[in-house]
Amino acid sequence: xxxxxxxxxxxxxxxxxxxxxxxxxxxxxxxxxxxxxxxxxxxxxxxxxxxxxxxxxxxxxxxxxxxxxxxxxxxxxxxxxxxxxxxxxxxxxxxxxxxxxxxxxxxxxx
Amino acid sequence: xxxxxxxxxxxxxxxxxxxxxxxxxxxxxxxxxxxxxxxxxxxxxxxxxxxxxxxxxxxxxxxxxxxxxxxxxxxxxxxxxxxxxxxxxxxxxxxxxxxxxxxxxxxxxxxx
Numbered sequence: 001x002x003x004x005x006x007x008x009x010x011x012x013x014x015x016x017x018x019x020x021x022x023x024x025x026x027x028x029x030x031x032x033x034x035x036x037x038x039x040x041x042x043x044x045x046x047x048x049x050x051x052x053x054x055x056x057x058x059x060x061x062x063x064x065x066x067x068x069x070x071x072x073x074x075x076x077x078x079x080x081x082x083x084x085x086x087x088x089x090x091x092x093x094x095x096x097x098x099x100x101x102x103x104x105x106x107x108x109x110x
Numbered sequence: 111x112x113x114x115x116x117x118x119x120x121x122x123x124x125x126x127x128x129x130x131x132x133x134x135x136x137x138x139x140x141x142x143x144x145x146x147x148x149x150x151x152x153x154x155x156x157x158x159x160x161x162x163x164x165x166x167x168x169x170x171x172x173x174x175x176x177x178x179x180x181x182x183x184x185x186x187x188x189x190x191x192x193x194x195x196x197x198x199x200x201x202x203x204x205x206x207x208x209x210x211x212x213x214x215x216x217x218x219x220x221x222x
Contacts, residue, residue, distance in 0.1 A: 034209075041216075042215060042216070043114075043200050043202070043213030043214050043215055043216050044153070044200070044202075044211075044213045045213070046209075046210035046211065046212075049209055049210075095140075095141050095204040095205070095206060095207065095208055095209075095211070097143055097155045097158050097168060098143075098145075098153070098155075098202075098211060099155075100145075100152045100153040100154075101152060102150075102152055103152070
């Protein structure tokens with residue numbers, strides 16, 4: 001599975017958009033980009049995934065570059081409850097074991 | 111809503127004890143996973159199972175075993191607990207062909 005690189009931490013003002021980047025330059029053509037997050041003292045939670053096209057759901061948007069070597073997770077209006085560690089994962093299939101890196105610790109500030 | 115439950119949130123055991131961590135999911139998922147999470151090391155896969163009575167080793171299976179006698183239940187066993195097994199243990203499940211994994215709340219195990 002392709003490795004990912006994320007910044008270790010980011011801050012975001014409450015109500016503003018949080019843009020979390022992820023580099024995955026060795027991604028192969030049939031690998032998906034997944035995002036999970038982990039709020040303190042809880043298990044990880046699925047957010048969104050994509051292959052080539054941009055995706056949006058009720059939680060977030062995922063923007064994947066045309067060459068697929070990087071992506072950005074967008075939380076459009078961050079709230080204090082979005083403070084968490086966000087993991088970008090590249091895998092062939094969602095039901096195979098996940099390989100978590102260190103993620104990005106997002107702090108949403110009032 | 112999918113529910114993945116783990117038998118305890120917090121557990122304290124002594125070195126050498128046999129420890130059972132239970133995970134139960136209520137959505138008839140075929141695939142179940144056990145991870146451990148340590149500061150600075152992230153989540154690491156211990157064992158996983160794609161069906162009843164099937165098991166596969168993950169990245170760090172040493173010192174652990176698993177049991178999957180029923181589809182909804184996946185047990186992690188520490189045959190003889192050691193202090194280096196003090197960690198947060200997370201169980202997850204997913205259906206074959208499904209995109210997302212559902213995680214339980216975790217069990218924080220302390221071995222003294």
